[in-house]
Amino acid sequence: MHRWPRPLIVLSAIGIGIFEIVGSFGAASDNDTGRKGMDAVAIVLILLGPLALAVRDRWPLGALGVALASAAVYVGLGYVYGPIFVSIIVALIYAVLRGRRRGAWLLTGVAFVGFIVASQLDPRADGDAWLVKYSLVAGWMIVALVVAELVRSRRTVLQQRASVEAEARQRREGEQRLALAQEVHDVLAHHISLINVQAGVALHLIDEQPERVRPALADIKEASREALRELRGALDILRRGEAAPKAPAPTLADLARLVATVRASGLDVRLDDAPHARPLPAAVELAAYRIVQEALTNVSRHAAARSVTVRVRYGADMTVEVIDDGVGGPATAGNGITGMRERAAALGGDVEVGPAPGGGFRVLARLPVGEHVTS
Numbered sequence: 001m002h003r004w005p006r007p008l009i010v011l012s013a014i015g016i017g018i019f020e021i022v023g024s025f026g027a028a029s030d031n032d033t034g035r036k037g038m039d040a041v042a043i044v045l046i047l048l049g050p051l052a053l054a055v056r057d058r059w060p061l062g063a064l065g066v067a068l069a070s071a072a073v074y075v076g077l078g079y080v081y082g083p084i085f086v087s088i089i090v091a092l093i094y095a096v097l098r099g100r101r102r103g104a105w106l107l108t109g110v111a112f113v114g115f116i117v118a119s120q121l122d123p124r125a126d127g128d129a130w131l132v133k134y135s136l137v138a139g140w141m142i143v144a145l146v147v148a149e150l151v152r153s154r155r156t157v158l159q160q161r162a163s164v165e166a167e168a169r170q171r172r173e174g175e176q177r178l179a180l181a182q183e184v185h186d187v188l189a190h191h192i193s194l195i196n197v198q199a200g201v202a203l204h205l206i207d208e209q210p211e212r213v214r215p216a217l218a219d220i221k222e223a224s225r226e227a228l229r230e231l232r233g234a235l236d237i238l239r240r241g242e243a244a245p246k247a248p249a250p251t252l253a254d255l256a257r258l259v260a261t262v263r264a265s266g267l268d269v270r271l272d273d274a275p276h277a278r279p280l281p282a283a284v285e286l287a288a289y290r291i292v293q294e295a296l297t298n299v300s301r302h303a304a305a306r307s308v309t310v311r312v313r314y315g316a317d318m319t320v321e322v323i324d325d326g327v328g329g330p331a332t333a334g335n336g337i338t339g340m341r342e343r344a345a346a347l348g349g350d351v352e353v354g355p356a357p358g359g360g361f362r363v364l365a366r367l368p369v370g371e372h373v374t375s
Contacts, residue, residue: 009214010054017050024082035080045074049087056094061103064091068111076118089144096148097155108141159342160169162364173268185232193297215264223261252287252312257293262296268307269296274314284367288312288320289341291351294336295363303327303361317349318367324361340365 003110004012024046028037036042052066060113067087074084090109095104098279115137199220218312250258259271290309298303305326313319347369356362 004057006057007165009057009193012090013050013054013056016053016090017047020046020083021049022088024084027082028080028325036078037080041077042074042079044071045077046082046084047077049091053087053090053094056091060091060098060100061107064088064095064104064107067091067116070109072111072114072118075115076121076178085140089140092141092144093148093151096145097152105145108145112138112141123348126197154294159258191372192223193300194225195220196301249282249286252280253284254289255310255312258289258293258296262308264279267296267300267305270307270309271312272309273312278369280314280369283347284369285290287347287349288318288365289366290343291320291340291363291365292322294340298336298363299324299326299361305360311318314369316369320363320367321363322363323356323360324362327361337363 021043024042025038046176048070049067052063052070056063068091071084071088075081092108094105095101095107116134119134253273259269263269296308296310299308300321302322303326307326308322308324311319311321311323313321337351337353340353342353344365344367347367349365351366352362352364354362
């Protein structure tokens with residue numbers, strides 16, 4: 001249960017005390033039942049309940065016990081009936097909501113017995129109306145307990161629902177952060193790899209073929225610009241969350257441009273992309289693009305290859321194959337390959353990596369696309 005601030009607890013107790021005193025004096029001024037009017041003892045007994053309510057956040061059952069006992073004594077001494085029972089209702093509901101359910105029910109039962117005893121000791125009791133009186137007291141006690149239980153149950157349901165929603169939100173945020181981290185890794189690894197290769201080419205040619213240095217530097221500039229753009233977008237998402245503008249995700253239509261940038265680094269890359277009849281799910285297109293991107297990055301960095309073939313085929317399962325004539329490298333067991341497998345597994349697919357049948361190295365990804373797509 002959410003706890004009220006201390007000042008609010010005290011102010012509510014003061015308000016209840018004023019209400020009970022004013023109400024009791026009002027009942028005494030219009031008293032035609034023959035019960036005892038207000039005096040100093042009555043005022044003390046009335047104020048004991050509100051005083052107990054002022055510390056109900058610390059001792060919920062203690063506050064309930066004091067309110068019940070003071071009301072029983074008040075009734076037993078024959079004072080005029082008034083709103084003294086407000087303190088009992090507030091203390092009862094508060095104790096139940098604070099989780100003191102068993103103690104609250106027990107104290108209420110004991111207090112009812114105490115009320116019966118007090119009524120029997122009351123010198124001004126109406127002997128003919130005792131059954132009605134006890135029934136009314138038992139009724140409002142049960143109603144107060146049931147209302148408290150219903151409120152507690154409702155709060156518990158709302159808290160559980162809020163907890164489940166918070167856990168789901170945290171899980172989604174965690175998945176989004178992991179996905180973003182994978183995107184940043186793939187993009188930066190690819191562009192930095194191209195920059196490294198082009199810088200090596202420029203250094204190699206700067207003395208012997210200076211005219212070929214300019215295109216290499218232009219490719220470095222373009223790769224740097226693209227890497228910075230992707231990094232700024234990722235950081236913007238981290239800072240602004242859903243409010244951040246989202247750039248269009250790469251699709252299979254961007255494979256040709258990707259291949260061209262890698263080819264500009266000196267690697268002979270061939271794209272064999274079969275036509276397909278209809279658009280694919282965006283998640284499938286993004287995963288396929290990133291897998292090809294990561295595979296080409298690994299080839300550029302580790303394979304010592306001269307040529308690469310990228311094949312894309314469509315069907316009930318879309319397949320993406322990247323085969324090079326190199327020797328593979330340590331990245332075959334690194335984060336890049338792990339990221340490929342995670343992307344494919346998220347869509348119900350898989351990735352195979354290893355030596356190609358005719359030599360070299362192969363990455364083969366299968367991505368389910370649902371209905372059959374014409375190849």
